[in-house]
Amino acid sequence: MALTATDCVLLSDDERSTIEDYEGGVPRWCTGCGDNAILTSLQRLCRDEQLPQEKVVFVSGIGCSGRFPHYMNTYGFHGLHGRALPVAEGIKIRRPDLHVFVNTGDGDCCSIGTAHWIHALRYNMDMTVVMHDNRTYGLTKHQASPTSPLGLKSNTTPYGADLNPLDPLSVTLGVTNASFVAQAVDWIPELLHQIVSLAFHHKGFSFIRVLQRCPEYLPAFFDPWVQDPARVLLLSHQDGIQPAPSLSRTYRNQEEHDPLDLLRAKDIAAGADAIPVGILYRNPEIPRYEELRKPDRLYTPDAIAKGFEAELDRFTIWPEQEEKEHAAT
Amino acid sequence: MALTATDCVLLSDDERSTIEDYEGGVPRWCTGCGDNAILTSLQRLCRDEQLPQEKVVFVSGIGCSGRFPHYMNTYGFHGLHGRALPVAEGIKIRRPDLHVFVNTGDGDCCSIGTAHWIHALRYNMDMTVVMHDNRTYGLTKHQASPTSPLGLKSNTTPYGADLNPLDPLSVTLGVTNASFVAQAVDWIPELLHQIVSLAFHHKGFSFIRVLQRCPEYLPAFFDPWVQDPARVLLLSHQDGIQPAPSLSRTYRNQEEHDPLDLLRAKDIAAGADAIPVGILYRNPEIPRYEELRKPDRLYTPDAIAKGFEAELDRFTIWPEQEEKEHAAT
Amino acid sequence: MATRLDSPPPGIDDTATVLEEHIIDIVSDSGEGAQKCGQSLAGIAARMGNGIWTVEIIPAEIQPPARSIEGASGNRTRLATGPVGNGGDAADLVVAFNEQVLLGRLRAQELKPGCIVLMENMWESNPDPEIAASYVAVRDELVADGYQVYEIPMEEKCLEYVADPRRGKNMFVLGLLCRIYSLDLDLAREQVAFTFAKKGDRVILPNQQLLQAGWQWAEESLDLRFRIPATPPREPRVVVNGNTAIGLGVMASGMEVCAMYPITPATSASHYLSEIFEKVGGVVHQAEDEIAACAFAIGASYAGKCAVTITSGPGYSLKQEGIGLAVMAEIPLVIVNVQRGGPSTGQPTKAEQGDLLTSVFGSHGDAPKVVMGVGDIEDCFYSIITARRIAETFNMVVVVLTDASLATAQQPFIRPRFSEDWLAPPIDQSPIPDGAEPYEWDRDSGLARRFIPGQPKGMHCLTGLAHDRSSTVAYDPSINQEGLRNRSMKLAAFQKTLMPAAVVGDQEGELLVVGWGSTKGAIEEAVERVRADGHRAGSMHLKFLQPMAPGIAEAMQRFEHVMAVENNYCDYVGDGLIDNENRRYTNLAWMLRARTLIDIDCWGEVRGQPLKPGRIEEVLREKLS
Amino acid sequence: MATRLDSPPPGIDDTATVLEEHIIDIVSDSGEGAQKCGQSLAGIAARMGNGIWTVEIIPAEIQPPARSIEGASGNRTRLATGPVGNGGDAADLVVAFNEQVLLGRLRAQELKPGCIVLMENMWESNPDPEIAASYVAVRDELVADGYQVYEIPMEEKCLEYVADPRRGKNMFVLGLLCRIYSLDLDLAREQVAFTFAKKGDRVILPNQQLLQAGWQWAEESLDLRFRIPATPPREPRVVVNGNTAIGLGVMASGMEVCAMYPITPATSASHYLSEIFEKVGGVVHQAEDEIAACAFAIGASYAGKCAVTITSGPGYSLKQEGIGLAVMAEIPLVIVNVQRGGPSTGQPTKAEQGDLLTSVFGSHGDAPKVVMGVGDIEDCFYSIITARRIAETFNMVVVVLTDASLATAQQPFIRPRFSEDWLAPPIDQSPIPDGAEPYEWDRDSGLARRFIPGQPKGMHCLTGLAHDRSSTVAYDPSINQEGLRNRSMKLAAFQKTLMPAAVVGDQEGELLVVGWGSTKGAIEEAVERVRADGHRAGSMHLKFLQPMAPGIAEAMQRFEHVMAVENNYCDYVGDGLIDNENRRYTNLAWMLRARTLIDIDCWGEVRGQPLKPGRIEEVLREKLS
Ligand SMILES: Cc1ncc(C[n+]2csc(CCOP(=O)(O)OP(=O)(O)O)c2C)c(N)n1
Ligand SMILES: Cc1ncc(C[n+]2csc(CCOP(=O)(O)OP(=O)(O)O)c2C)c(N)n1
Ligand code: SF4
Numbered sequence A, B: 001m002a003l004t005a006t007d008c009v010l011l012s013d014d015e016r017s018t019i020e021d022y023e024g025g026v027p028r029w030c031t032g033c034g035d036n037a038i039l040t041s042l043q044r045l046c047r048d049e050q051l052p053q054e055k056v057v058f059v060s061g062i063g064c065s066g067r068f069p070h071y072m073n074t075y076g077f078h079g080l081h082g083r084a085l086p087v088a089e090g091i092k093i094r095r096p097d098l099h100v101f102v103n104t105g106d107g108d109c110c111s112i113g114t115a116h117w118i119h120a121l122r123y124n125m126d127m128t129v130v131m132h133d134n135r136t137y138g139l140t141k142h143q144a145s146p147t148s149p150l151g152l153k154s155n156t157t158p159y160g161a162d163l164n165p166l167d168p169l170s171v172t173l174g175v176t177n178a179s180f181v182a183q184a185v186d187w188i189p190e191l192l193h194q195i196v197s198l199a200f201h202h203k204g205f206s207f208i209r210v211l212q213r214c215p216e217y218l219p220a221f222f223d224p225w226v227q228d229p230a231r232v233l234l235l236s237h238q239d240g241i242q243p244a245p246s247l248s249r250t251y252r253n254q255e256e257h258d259p260l261d262l263l264r265a266k267d268i269a270a271g272a273d274a275i276p277v278g279i280l281y282r283n284p285e286i287p288r289y290e291e292l293r294k295p296d297r298l299y300t301p302d303a304i305a306k307g308f309e310a311e312l313d314r315f316t317i318w319p320e321q322e323e324k325e326h327a328a329t
Numbered sequence C, D: 001m002a003t004r005l006d007s008p009p010p011g012i013d014d015t016a017t018v019l020e021e022h023i024i025d026i027v028s029d030s031g032e033g034a035q036k037c038g039q040s041l042a043g044i045a046a047r048m049g050n051g052i053w054t055v056e057i058i059p060a061e062i063q064p065p066a067r068s069i070e071g072a073s074g075n076r077t078r079l080a081t082g083p084v085g086n087g088g089d090a091a092d093l094v095v096a097f098n099e100q101v102l103l104g105r106l107r108a109q110e111l112k113p114g115c116i117v118l119m120e121n122m123w124e125s126n127p128d129p130e131i132a133a134s135y136v137a138v139r140d141e142l143v144a145d146g147y148q149v150y151e152i153p154m155e156e157k158c159l160e161y162v163a164d165p166r167r168g169k170n171m172f173v174l175g176l177l178c179r180i181y182s183l184d185l186d187l188a189r190e191q192v193a194f195t196f197a198k199k200g201d202r203v204i205l206p207n208q209q210l211l212q213a214g215w216q217w218a219e220e221s222l223d224l225r226f227r228i229p230a231t232p233p234r235e236p237r238v239v240v241n242g243n244t245a246i247g248l249g250v251m252a253s254g255m256e257v258c259a260m261y262p263i264t265p266a267t268s269a270s271h272y273l274s275e276i277f278e279k280v281g282g283v284v285h286q287a288e289d290e291i292a293a294c295a296f297a298i299g300a301s302y303a304g305k306c307a308v309t310i311t312s313g314p315g316y317s318l319k320q321e322g323i324g325l326a327v328m329a330e331i332p333l334v335i336v337n338v339q340r341g342g343p344s345t346g347q348p349t350k351a352e353q354g355d356l357l358t359s360v361f362g363s364h365g366d367a368p369k370v371v372m373g374v375g376d377i378e379d380c381f382y383s384i385i386t387a388r389r390i391a392e393t394f395n396m397v398v399v400v401l402t403d404a405s406l407a408t409a410q411q412p413f414i415r416p417r418f419s420e421d422w423l424a425p426p427i428d429q430s431p432i433p434d435g436a437e438p439y440e441w442d443r444d445s446g447l448a449r450r451f452i453p454g455q456p457k458g459m460h461c462l463t464g465l466a467h468d469r470s471s472t473v474a475y476d477p478s479i480n481q482e483g484l485r486n487r488s489m490k491l492a493a494f495q496k497t498l499m500p501a502a503v504v505g506d507q508e509g510e511l512l513v514v515g516w517g518s519t520k521g522a523i524e525e526a527v528e529r530v531r532a533d534g535h536r537a538g539s540m541h542l543k544f545l546q547p548m549a550p551g552i553a554e555a556m557q558r559f560e561h562v563m564a565v566e567n568n569y570c571d572y573v574g575d576g577l578i579d580n581e582n583r584r585y586t587n588l589a590w591m592l593r594a595r596t597l598i599d600i601d602c603w604g605e606v607r608g609q610p611l612k613p614g615r616i617e618e619v620l621r622e623k624l625s
């Protein structure tokens, strides 16, 4: 009855998976929520790449964004607020066969999850991380998040947010071993998808910040950018996104940006005017933690038995007779 | 018997405090430990500035560095591993009269305390923060820290640390609202002291990373830099450190660096060769959280009573008669 | 059940059936305003002098799909002649904006069999045949099952006044209900004005019109007339929910700093506080996480500004290390835990009392702290004031446990009279006398005077390490023992100040029910019901869970049986593999069994809802049989 | 006390006094190698077949000043004819490298009155007159108080062989002690070779010379001759400390991932594991903090690689939220808590058993998990294997409680024979049968088969929210109740597999002592001592603290008194304001009182040290009088 792994591969090769195969429960986000665009893009990616559903794990924290895995027909891990990344690392460390995706929110990632975010960048494990940045706490009904704009009136800042928003791109680019940093916006699905694909193909930790509309709590907030393409800066490059001509006609504000140019990336991120969309930084040379920690021998009962006996030998007091025998072996 | 605050000020004005006045218990660090140089510098600072001992609070986490407050004859708060910064913020928020200092280690700040570090930069509260970066866990007897050099053999990395060290300067410079970022080394006490003084006078969150020798666990690690002044890059500027001529003769590798130039600061931080010493970034214009949240009225029983009654009014159901009276007032 | 009690006041239609109480549910899709409708109804009744208790009906999801069973959002109002302390058992009358949310209430057994049902009737003519059919099916089923169904053209009627009837229906229904329950229309108009005060006349006037229209329609087309006699209040009262009461308590307690991180269902307390605290010079700090919030509060308290941190389950777990530090260093700290369904993320919007044991025994090592439960809305307010005072008198951590049911429930209570005694004196900045030490533990009470930064000659280094009287790190074994003893002694000293535990109902007899927290009203009501049948029963509600009031064991010994009733989990002997050797008890039962050695039985339920008096009554009857 | 037992083996000097046991302390400034000396001594004795127990004497500070009372660093070895399970009461013989560290032991009452004292004599001629005077004063005081003081020219003698005598003294002392205790010099040489094996002959040879020199000096200049008869071992044994045993246990249990964050005293287990785990394909991940370590372990376990996270008090508190998630989502997880002095940072290097209640009741909401205590070194090893198995069989969190005293104590035990049964089968990647659901809870046992990523047709979304059998978020109240019930049932199902609790000593009588964890040996010894005086006493040591073995109450009922003895805090009635209504009990006493309703008394101490049999004996005698 039980099928071997090879059987399964053969089985699934028979028929190509469709988008529907990756669809889980009916999404329960608000109408017009940018999370829907992200969902579509990732379902498309799975289809494009024909990922076996059982080999895919979507890991999330808590938030509207945290609901994401429930809407995928893959394995999902909807864990704790802020802790998606260390869970994902634990999954990946000994399961290189699994495709690991992470969905996290601006609060989940940049507030309670900050430490894990910084360190996940440093570990550079192979996973695709989407930060749904709606610049508020959606699920808990509108409190300021670290990326909330200055002056935002929210339930915890009824007189307006006091602090300048944290810039997740600048922070990310400051972290040693960051290997893939990109920004997308939910309202240009074509580029979102290109970015998601590039991220998926990057071997390492790919961090995508998606500016995501939350019509429920920040209804008109992104309108100025949505309505004025000049306020979006496309970062095109042969190693980055390549907007289709039709799109280029709308989005004329473009810069040819080499994803290997870290200093320029930092400068672009720090620029206040236009929203950069594209790959800010990509460096495929940075080693991955799961590779660095890859076992150089197989974890088998035999290996364990051997290693264990060798360790015991170090601490053993042999009875006189056995000692001699032991010494002889 | 009780003296008013003014009395105390007058009293202490009588006599200048000496270094000894700021000395607490006998330091219990290893001989040659760089923490001693930091202690001396901060005691000197208190003396130079004639800070009333009772108005000074040193807050620390856990680690060898965490012992710091015990050696100051001021108020001290030796709290939890990684949590010095939020404790310090809580102290400062309603006590602008207190001078708050924080001592934290590379593990304390850059590992378990990462989230608080990033957010403390963003809050930009007025305090002087010294990160004792010995690039290992001292107190717990030598495990790798995030800043440990690649390949370091430690108790948790017996076969050598796998990851490139996190660069605390680059991370810090990537954070919105960072207002003062500096680097010092324990073996150039003159500059350490200049930097500490500049940090103290900066109104905002001043972050100083001090490269600190740990002869116990990394005995020769800093020798190449200690012995070769060319491997230290002094960042001099009229708004930064100004090395004395004698020092300049030894440390010839200097760069005139404007602390307002953030992009150059990032580039310097990212440079791998020489250790930069000086002020990388300073921006006195960034608002401070305790100022932004300063009460615009005094917290007095009267004010509370008034505010409270006004709130109750919103929810009160008056008996018919009183209602009329109430409406009349 | 309903009987005429007395004659109606002049001007009031005397055909109305006089009731002692009624439970009214109003449910809609979320965003349709059923909550506002119910709250306004309760407000009007409270103004008239009725006892009320409101319960929010909250969907678990932020945006549940429209017309879904799990999406029921709204409000339950229990309306009575006298005071009420809980939301009661099931609805006598339900208003539903669509048949799906109605089904939700039905399935959840929240409706009394045969109760009155007022349904929006527009669905029958919905262009989508499935919807229309679904409406008809539900209606017919209800009628067949004996419910008194009334179909109401809500949307149709509202359209006569407003363009978007989805935004006006709730006030139409309010008018309808005011007529049904013979409420004062003038008071109702005032209430509407109050509800929309912030939005101004542009919003108030059309809503008053809708109110009037609802009233009118009921007057003309409905034969339902009830009256629940009320005693006009003689003292001013406030009507707030539990979380607002907490916010008011923080303001009135003299605390100056609240540090928090958002989490349901605690957050609304912080929302309210964010709005009001600055007006009196306080500050609400939203930290990067709960650990930082706790540390921030500790820092502020250490610096002399006693602080509070407000959270719920997961956040409470994260604060454990910080709590231990405050205990060890004897820093006053108030922690409010608005409990929700656990474990883990559990049921964020649902009621449970599952955090008692973790509050008492949480944090590694021996970390004695005061733990108190909150029994009703008024108690939410006063508990915070008490907690601040205990925290600062004993330099101690005080945990205040409330829960999701109190968070959103409303109940009128006598308007508090502000007292300066509620506030701490201004922080002491006088010099410390020579020779005094920062932990000068009194041998009997364990108490020591706290040194506050800024006090000359008080310099010392506070530490979470074991320390001696001078706050120096202690290596001597006996000093460690001394420190632990003194911190424990403070609890005993505080315990000596407590009044003996009081029993409500019979003082001796067959059954004593013990409880704590938000179940107070339901337990007392259930006990009253079995007493009404001649049983000799009483209830004891513990305000302090650690330490506990004196006299508990004596009180218990006066009864044949003792039973803890709690809104948390326990096993039942005979269920599956459960026997007396492995049964896990409800939270309070654990503690009382250990303390009193009395064989206290327990009953607990974790259905995400406040315990109902009827369900408790059943349990008591079974125990008594 | 010391008596001749039998004749010496051939070749052994028959003037030696034959002893049943002796306790030998060796203390120095930290870094002078007293620990190595003691461990080697124990190793030699163990090779000869003596029972041994070693206790590390650890200064609390990383670099205490030289020659300081708090700086005493070293080792206690209890050397006996038969097996020993604890470090005993006080030293019969102490070797001190300076008089200050000696004073430290004296003040801590660690020396038997009148015991043998071997002192380094060089201090008398120290150029610093204060030092010289201090030495003389201590020596004279000891002599006056009746101690048998021997002054030894350690440094002087060592200088004949090595340039830096501070680095050789310990082996000189080892030689001295081998002679005094009539140990086999050849075995001693081998032990030295083993100790310095990593460093090669360049280090081994001079150390062997020093050993010889010590032996020689004792032969010529000391009249102390003891012999503790030993039974040459017939089976191979291993001598390791508790933390090494844990590391070995992890390796042998089939776990593949250990995620940790450094913390004393847990870290040395991870250090050892870091060294060995990779050799068999395992990985030790040092996370950024304990929260991440716990989450990482959960991720690995979820992915089919059962994981362990190792920590101590503060780290354990931080993991509470993660633990709750693992409980809720039924992810197997082993957590080792090497307890230290609490609360808060407390006493990082000191022994305490203060985390039991927080292990059982920690994490908000109802979070049932298995909690087990470790009784000795061998148990450290096997407990981990058992824990992994329980975790994976029941998809449960298993907490293993050990402590600072076991962490560094050494005791020989029979070399384990590796068994493949210890390992889990390789992870299941076969397709899930049609219709199967991820939480197919068995009604009686609560058990469900776990789906592991990679299994075709097993796709589902795991969640920490309340969920139903298909892992869908549950809004239905009865599903929440069902989930909590099933998670609790698993504990009951596991409980049914436990053997009844065994009583050691008398099976009925005057007094039953109950304990758990590292106090096992000390309690059993104390009970033996009072039994030797004719008292009828027994002891019961609980391995499982949650759930608990059957038969506990029955066993207790056979005794007049029951008393819990623990290394954690409790109040005492009559001390200060303490009475029966506010007394706080030791951890286990709390739980047993609640479960059995038997009036269990308790005695607990928090002096940062393992409990001593002599102190327990006193307590038992008082209870028995
Ligand atoms: C430990 C903990 N703290 C707080 C919460 C409450 N909480 C749930 S989601 C959330 C924030 C969500 O914001 P974000 O991460 O931006 O996600 P969004 O809903 O906006 O997608 C918070 C504070 C929680 N579940 N757990
Ligand atoms: C919650 C918690 N985790 C772990 C520890 C153990 N611990 C104490 S200090 C320390 C690291 C110290 O390293 P660092 O911050 O670099 O300070 P240093 O000793 O090097 O000055 C650790 C892991 C602790 N005390 N608390
Ligand atoms: S609240 Fe905002 S983020 Fe959440 S589902 Fe609605 S629109 Fe999306």
Ligand code: SF4
Pocket (backbone or CB within 6 Å): B028, B029, B030, B032, B033, B034, B035, B064, B065, B134, B138, B139, B213, B214, B215, B216, B217, D062, D063
């Ligand atoms: S261990 Fe290192 S950091 Fe700690 S006191 Fe010694 S030298 Fe300093």
Ligand SMILES: [Mg+2]
Pocket (backbone or CB within 6 Å): A063, A105, A106, A107, A132, A133, A134, A135, A136, A137, A138, A145
């Ligand atoms: Mg968000």
Ligand SMILES: [Mg+2]
Pocket (backbone or CB within 6 Å): B063, B105, B106, B107, B132, B133, B134, B135, B136, B137, B138, B145
């Ligand atoms: Mg360090």
